[in-house]
Amino acid sequence: xxxxxxxxxxxxxxxxxxxxxxxxxxxxxxxxxxxxxxxxxxxxxxxxxxxxxxxxxxxxxxxxxxxxxxxxxxxxxxxxxxxxxxxxxxxxxxxxxxxxxxxxxxxxxxxxxxxxxxxxxxxx
Ligand SMILES: Cc1cc2nc3c(=O)[nH]c(=O)nc-3n(C[C@H](O)[C@H](O)[C@H](O)COP(=O)(O)O)c2cc1C
Numbered sequence: 001x002x003x004x005x006x007x008x009x010x011x012x013x014x015x016x017x018x019x020x021x022x023x024x025x026x027x028x029x030x031x032x033x034x035x036x037x038x039x040x041x042x043x044x045x046x047x048x049x050x051x052x053x054x055x056x057x058x059x060x061x062x063x064x065x066x067x068x069x070x071x072x073x074x075x076x077x078x079x080x081x082x083x084x085x086x087x088x089x090x091x092x093x094x095x096x097x098x099x100x101x102x103x104x105x106x107x108x109x110x111x112x113x114x115x116x117x118x119x120x121x122x123x124x
Pocket of ligand 1: 018019020068069070071072073106
């Protein structure tokens, strides 16, 4: 769900105490869960949301936009604000906007610290 209406954005911001700025756009990624969903389904739903979030953030970056993933909102209040049906759960939010400054990429761990050959801890 793409939230751009200023009034609704203000309400979303109000139920999201960990989001400090008012971004141009909130994207809310929801998972659909059957009431009898297995634990496996629950996990794959979450993975799907995370994959969608990553794709959105990479696309935003390619368009020269800035994005931030956020989870510090009250799910029930957000559902009410956005009229999200019961069967859907807002799992992740992406805030989008024009970058305020041109930041260098954050430092990364060396690949050799996080990629292993064949077995964990084996040098790649
Ligand atoms: C799943 C997830 C949820 C997050 N939720 C919030 C949030 O609600 N509010 C917030 O300020 N940062 C949140 N963060 C942290 C920011 O998205 C971001 O990762 C952090 O500011 C570090 O960014 P940087 O690595 O570009 O410096 C969350 C991060 C993750 C991975």
